[in-house]
Amino acid sequence: MPNPRRRWTIRELAFLALIAVLSMVTKPYVKGVVNVITQPLGIPGGVAAGTIYMFWVVLAGYMVGRPGSVFLFSLLQGILALMMGFTGPLGALIIVSYALPGIAVEVLYLSLGLVWGDCRQASIPCILAGAVANISGAVANAILMFSMGGSLVLVLSPIAAVTGGLGGFLAFVAGTYLVRALGIDTLSQNEATSEGAGSQ
Numbered sequence: 001m002p003n004p005r006r007r008w009t010i011r012e013l014a015f016l017a018l019i020a021v022l023s024m025v026t027k028p029y030v031k032g033v034v035n036v037i038t039q040p041l042g043i044p045g046g047v048a049a050g051t052i053y054m055f056w057v058v059l060a061g062y063m064v065g066r067p068g069s070v071f072l073f074s075l076l077q078g079i080l081a082l083m084m085g086f087t088g089p090l091g092a093l094i095i096v097s098y099a100l101p102g103i104a105v106e107v108l109y110l111s112l113g114l115v116w117g118d119c120r121q122a123s124i125p126c127i128l129a130g131a132v133a134n135i136s137g138a139v140a141n142a143i144l145m146f147s148m149g150g151s152l153v154l155v156l157s158p159i160a161a162v163t164g165g166l167g168g169f170l171a172f173v174a175g176t177y178l179v180r181a182l183g184i185d186t187l188s189q190n191e192a193t194s195e196g197a198g199s200q
Contacts, residue, residue, distance in 0.1 A: 012064045019063070020076040023056035024084060050134035050160055054167035055174070057101055058119075058130045062175035063185070065116040067106070070129070074102025100140050101133035108132045120179070123172040130168020131161040138164075 034049040060073035078098030081087065087094045108128065109115065119125040138160035178184045 012066070012069070015063050016060055016069065016073045016076060019056055019060045020073055020080055023077060024080045024086070027086065050138065050163035051167040051170070053137070054101070054130040054134045054164040055171045057105070057133050058126050058168045058171035059175055061105065061116050061129065062119050062126065062171055063178065065120070067115070069116070070105045071099065071102035075099050097137065097140055101137040104132050104136035105129045119172065123169050126168040126172035127165045128168070130171065131165035134160040134164020134167065
């Protein structure tokens with residue numbers, strides 16, 4: 001059954017903006033702690049901090065629950081990073097760095113025939129989203145910022161998958177609590193159910 005929602009609502013856009021702002025406000029603190037460990041080893045901080053970074057990415061998709069939401073969220077993160085000066089050596093390319101995980105998740109869900117309603121029924125789609133998002137982000141940063149070779153990227157990818165997957169699982173737990181316990185949501189239960197049924 002096709003998703004009956006066609007237009008973005010103010011509530012959906014507000015959720016994406018709120019989560020994006022929260023993710024960027026907390027990032028310097030997360031990055032500071034992680035870099036103490038990863039910089040001496042020459043490892044991109046995003047690989048280790050992927051649990052927190054991808055938590056926000058997957059939570060955005062979980063809460064808004066429609067195709068394109070993760071890409072839009074990631075793009076908004078990149079714009080905020082540019083505005084806040086969190087560009088590092090990438091400059092304006094930081095927007096591309098942030099957008100890639102969103103694109104990867106959208107492609108993953110499209111390829112597997114998944115919708116965000118599936119993420120509300122089980123944790124596996126959320127875990128997959130977090131893993132793929134973190135791998136794409138970590139690989140992009142490893143190449144663009146650290147000029148790492150292919151062999152080292154292959155070593156980092158499984159670590160990124162594990163930390164990103166954990167972030168996806170935590171997003172599933174948090175999203176479930178927000179929706180079921182607190183009643184915070186952007187779509188009705190009927191819409192969430194129809195999305196899950198449409199993928200079967």
